[in-house]
Amino acid sequence: MSFSVSLRDVTLKYGDTEALSDVTLTLEAGKIHGLLGRNGAGKTTLLSLLAAFRRPTSGEVLVDGRPVWENVDVVSQVALVREGGDFDDTDTVKSSIETGELRPSFDLEYALKLAERFEVPLDKKVNQLSRGKRSVLAAICGLAARAQLTMFDEVHLGMDAPTRDAFYKELLDEYMDRPHTVILSTHLIDEVANYLEGVVIVDKGRIMRHEDVEAFQGMGATLTGPADAVDAVAAGLEVLAEQRLGGTKSVTVAAALGAAERERASAAGVEIGPVGLQDLFIHLTTPRPSPHPHPEPEKAKPSQSKDDRTGA
Amino acid sequence: MPNTVTLAGRRYAFGLNLFPATVKYFAGWILAAVVLAAIVPLIVSQWRSVDISAWYIAANAGKYLIAIIIGGFVHTLLPIMVAQGLTRREFATAMGIFGLLWSLFTGVIAIAGFLGERAYFSAMDWTQAVGQDDPGIVLRSVGEALDFAKLYPLSYVLYGTAGALLGAAIYRSDSGWLAILPVVPVTLAVDDAMSHAGAWGPSWLVQFTSVVTDSWGDWGAAAAAVAAIVIGAWVARRIIIDSPIRSKQA
Structure with missing residues (x-):
């Protein structure tokens, strides 16, 4: 059982600023989706809605077909791992990991095994960890959550290249062992391109593209x-x-x-x-003079779900 | 938190487990307060007569500390627990359980402290006087000490509720600190009504609080405290349930 994701006509405003504008998007369950976008495009905002960190100004956010806001059966199976994680900095690493046991699905043994493998010292306080180790700790907690929808928001920041590689491999292993829905938000597009099955490009608060990776590569x-x-x-x-x-x-x-x-x-x-996904992403999201506008998204999306709407 | 906890029971388990962990964390602080309240009068007695309760100061400083601890917990733990897959309602319930246990526990310690000090001061032939006025109210027997201290647990719950409300409001909004405008005067006024010696704090803050509440009596004051606690807890819960989780700073 993995969770599908559905946003219907979702708008989220911060004051007068629209971070997301009339977004409609469906993500299939049991796949690894990439969420790409330039800085400030609305990726984190979109993920925060899926994890019930925020409530939309208007529209509906459904996870597994159910409203996610204050829904204990859903949010207990949804994990959003933000860069650096959400920890009490004065806690020890071990205690921070153990906090994950609030989730019935949390696998403490697996978390401790990963901590050992990634050399995260259990007895240190979280605020004594380097940025890279803190990111690893966040990733460990995300993996060990064994959630049905796991989202990693730039969680790799601070990790060195070998650690990132090991993390991606662990993520894939965990995914193969226990199929679930994964959303990876990242700027390191080429590093994750091989792991992705679907790609969503967010631009200026709207869904610019949502395609299978093959469709992107065919562009x-x-x-x-x-x-x-x-x-x-x-x-x-x-x-x-x-x-x-x-x-x-x-x-x-x-x-x-x-x-x-x-x-x-x-x-x-x-x-x-x-075509390299990163090159295509740059091409799609770089503003160009009016004689060469962005490709018309609707016309160029043969594999796109009917429910998906682009606003670019 | 053992992983045998069920989804339905985790809010209670979290609140209950937070209590012993907090007691363990602050045990040193409590011990330090007890030791200081015992030693300072002993030192003072070398130069002058002891005619004020040291525990009165510790117990009242404890009220503010309770508010800060519970408010700090709400403010700090809300994003962490939501990230761990708790709903805000679960979190609010857990904090309610924890706050009640922690406040009552420290309130009972406060009563025990007054009784212990009564015995200590009696043995040393010192005067156990409470209050910020000079002279204060002199406690001459265990019965008087108990009568004076009996509402401290309720007072601690009141301050804990105020702290939770402020912690939630400050997390909810950048201008949430404005909640101190109604919360602090109400808390001090009700506490003033519950304490025979008046509310404790800086004179510029507490001098206005006794105007209305001096004539309420113990039962009236306790009823007002319960009402303030219920309303404050309800407001804090509403704020928590409505709070978006803040974006992380880069």
Whole structure:
């Protein structure tokens, strides 16, 4: 049993500022979803609604088909792990972990095993931990919550690269052992891209895109090969990113290649790969002059749920 | 918190478990208060006669400390517990249980302190006088000491409720501290009614509180305290239930 997520016409205002505007979104249960967006786009606000940290100004937030606000059966199975975690800083690490036992599903043994593996000292106070270790502690508590909906909001901040890698692997292992719904909010897009099954891009308080990863990857291509050949194939296409090493060039283009173009590229010795999620994200969320507006989201979303609405 | 706790029972288990943990944490503070209340008069007696109750000061400072502790707990633990999957209603119930236990426990210690001091002062032939006026009210027997101290547990619950309300209001809103405007005068006035020696605190703060309440009598004062506690707890609960969890600062 994992939890689906549904927001219907949700708006959340901070004073006069709309952090989320008329958002409608459905996330399928039992998948790992990526939540991407620029700073201040509304990612954290969206997650805080799903965890009942906040109540929307208008609209409805449903988790597992049920209103989440003050719903003990739901919130006890929902975990939102914020950067640095929510701890009493004067508590010891061990005591902070044990607090998780308020959840009937919390796995203390697993949490302590992870603490040992990630070398988080149990006897230290939380305020004595480095930023990285504190992030690890938060991640451990999130994993050990064994919730049906687990959300990690920039929880990797402060972790070094090996620790992040180990965390992602542990997250995936836990997910494989016990399928549940996971939402990862992050700026390190390429690091998590391989783990994601669905991607939601939030921009300026609205859902800009919601697609399966494959759909995103089909929105563009990476061309790699001899520089001249790559330039020839990419001519006339919108280039998102390019790299050059000696005579070899790699170009990311924001267009799906047709059969003829693929054939021509192959004949010229150009390899075609999927577009990088990060390049695509930058392309989609970077404001451009009016002659080249953002792609019309509704038209470019064949796999998008009927319930999802874009407001970009 | 043992993981055998059920979803239905966890609010009670959390509130109950917080009590012994807090007693353990503040045991040193309580012991220090007892020791100081015993030693300071002994030191003073070397130079002059002892004619004021040291425990009176400790017990009344304790009222403010109770308010700060419970208010601090509400303010600090609300986001942590919601992040642990508790509803605000569960949290409010847990804090109510904890607050009641902690306030009554410290209130009973306050009574025991007055009785113990009565015996101590009697043995040393000192004067156990209470109140901020000079001269204060002299407690001449165990019965008088008990009569003076009997409403302290209720007074502690009153201050604890005030602390919870302020802690919740300050968490709820940046301007929540404005809640002190009604809460502090009401708390001091009701406490003044319950105490034969008047409310305790800075004179500029407490001098206005006795105007209305001096004639209420013990039962009237206790009834007013219960009413203030019930209303204060209800308001605190409403604030907690309505509170969004604040964003974390980068």
